[in-house]
Amino acid sequence: MERVLSGMQPSGRLHLGNLVGALQNWVRLQEKYECYYFIADWHALTTQYTDASQIKENIEDMLVNYLAVGLDPKKSTIFIQSWVPEHAELHILLSMITPLGWLERVPTYKEKQQEIKDRDLATHGFLGYPVLQSADILIYKANYVPVGIDQLSHLEITREICRRFNFLYGDVFPEPEGLLTEFPKVTGLDGRKMSKSYNNCIYLSDAPKEVEQKIKTMMTDPKRIRRTDKGDPELSPVFQLHKIFSTKNEQEEVADSCRTAAIGCLDCKEILIKNIFKVLEPIWSARKRFLEKPEFLKDIARAGTEKAKMAAKETLTEVKNVLGLY
Numbered sequence: 001m002e003r004v005l006s007g008m009q010p011s012g013r014l015h016l017g018n019l020v021g022a023l024q025n026w027v028r029l030q031e032k033y034e035c036y037y038f039i040a041d042w043h044a045l046t047t048q049y050t051d052a053s054q055i056k057e058n059i060e061d062m063l064v065n066y067l068a069v070g071l072d073p074k075k076s077t078i079f080i081q082s083w084v085p086e087h088a089e090l091h092i093l094l095s096m097i098t099p100l101g102w103l104e105r106v107p108t109y110k111e112k113q114q115e116i117k118d119r120d121l122a123t124h125g126f127l128g129y130p131v132l133q134s135a136d137i138l139i140y141k142a143n144y145v146p147v148g149i150d151q152l153s154h155l156e157i158t159r160e161i162c163r164r165f166n167f168l169y170g171d172v173f174p175e176p177e178g179l180l181t182e183f184p185k186v187t188g189l190d191g192r193k194m195s196k197s198y199n200n201c202i203y204l205s206d207a208p209k210e211v212e213q214k215i216k217t218m219m220t221d222p223k224r225i226r227r228t229d230k231g232d233p234e235l236s237p238v239f240q241l242h243k244i245f246s247t248k249n250e251q252e253e254v255a256d257s258c259r260t261a262a263i264g265c266l267d268c269k270e271i272l273i274k275n276i277f278k279v280l281e282p283i284w285s286a287r288k289r290f291l292e293k294p295e296f297l298k299d300i301a302r303a304g305t306e307k308a309k310m311a312a313k314e315t316l317t318e319v320k321n322v323l324g325l326y
Contacts, residue, residue, distance in 0.1 A: 036079070139315050241272055
């Protein structure tokens, strides 16, 4: 089977955006490909190096969520990045051949520096994270990396490093391709993209009452001040979530009722709450089961790591051979 690789940083709790944008797709991919899904704890340090106190807790919660959404350890290799030191060793070797200019032109390099103002990101680790990302992918000779079309440029540097290595030392790595996936933008509580940095998320670990309260207090069309005011559903962040979680019929009914003031914003939110609960209830139930089995979680992480290590060691041995290293 062809191999897929992807991972997430444990920089915070996972939310609906992560679920819709990645995790649900990962679950589908494991039925068709040999999948490697990891928790990228080293990557989290590129922006959170001044306070790493929450990373361990976030790793444990992320592992619970991976399993709760339906990732199956019998079908996918689930592991923790830092438990496979071969990633770091390949990172060093790839950094020897990666031109500085390639790293400086990565789109997210300047974007994140502008977005994250409260931390100094002028570090070697932050500049070089695309090389570590390349090592994560190439160490498993992954054929595909699931990305949205707007993320293809992030994968391109891995492809460039891969081509450069193969040109210099022979065809060791397959050139990974982007597995294009439609990642819908999940709107946050304030109308912006759902993001931990905006503090506008519905988290997978939120209690039902917390989710309900968050949705009930969401902003809607600012022109609907009174119950009798007619609104424009496209101006309402609540309706943007309806587009993802509600049926087509419900979306049409909600939109028409908003435009004619047939229902109020709270009625609209009640329908959304019902539909989001349908998605989250099985996840909440599975989370509860897994949280009661901490040793089982550790066993899953250990088993996945051992499998990942075997593949990584095999690749690294080949790399060392072509480099003439012992």
